[in-house]
Amino acid sequence: MSEALLDRWLDDVELLAPRAGRDLWLREGSLLLRGWGEAHRRYHTVEHLGEVLAALDELTGAGALDAREALLARTVGWFHDVHYDPRAAAGSNEHRSATMARDHLHALGVDDRLVDAVEAGVLMTAAHEPDPGAPHTRVLEAVHDADLWILSAPAHRYAAYRAQVREEYAHVPDDAFRAGRGRVLAGFARRERLYRTAHAHEAWTGRARSNLAGELAELGQQG
Template identity: 25%
Template sequence: MLKPVFITLLSDYTQDSEYMESLWSDIAKQHSKKNRYYHNLSHLENLYRHLIEVKNEIKDWDMVLFALFYHDYIYNVYKQDNEEQSAKKAKKILNTLKIEKKRITTCFDTIIATQGHKIAKSKDINYFTDADLSILGSDWKTYERYYKNVRKEYKHYPDFMYHKGRIKVLHHFKDMPAIFKTNYFYNKFEIQAKKNLQQEIDLLSM
């Protein structure tokens, strides 16, 4: 599903078909690593499905798409700078294409915003970070599958360490005045997201 989207996106900025194929292969390889149970191609597909619904509201669709493909390019559970490293990777790739520096900065900033998912001045960034968090407002069965897959990604950590860190993350989102910054995502997911987060906190606190 995603490959044609990526190739079409690239075709406006390069005519080198071999290069386009190599960039896609690299993304597919990164997101298919055996330690990725949630942060994989399925996550990107889910993000795309939600973003396409608000495409008409987004100012620079292409930079949002590039952010989608590269925002989890680097994913190492032992590191704290995954978003920054992923943003740097996107910047490096976009600099090889015919893209203005200002737009590259937009993509970079969008990826960096996934670090804390705070409200931004840019509407595009708010739509992107909302879509990235959409899993939080899914039905409980889907949410349960999500948090179990995240736990698998942190399987090297013992429960007492993981639970403490995970509860802190869950509270970060639950205690926000609003998890979702845009009306579209807020109306669709906010209530269920708060319920899901509380339910996972309760389970981890048992």
């Protein structure tokens, strides 16, 4: 998977930073994949990155994004969990990932306006609450939905995702984990609209609601 992802990165970064050159493109791609491949990760891995990019491809194919917006959304996807420490304080991972995005995109010579938009997209994933009045709203909404695609995954993948999250937070005692996980999932379950784009709302909501209800029931909570 990493080799295929590196090829995808090279395609994207050539559009983002055509003057940087292949050596810098490769260096930055290798850095990204090292981050996503850290040994302590269980869910926030290259598998998750690949799923986010695939979800963005699906949304682009459905007309949620034009080609320029899709490139910007994928760039957010590349960086949104490049730093991930399950022991970090809430929001810390997203802020550090956003800082890395800004630093490394600047090093590539990416336009400041695009860098600002990528930073905003990464930070949005902390709370998953896109600002409807913000610039690049369509990009933010697509990233929001792609990052939450996993909630709508087929049953076997959703079960694996649940196990991966628990392994990633193995340092948290069971009672505390169940309570925290329940709060997060219940927050999503209570949303009137879980997904922001029309395609995700229509195609993914049913499975997501079913997955959420099933897990919340096992946790002894209601959505």
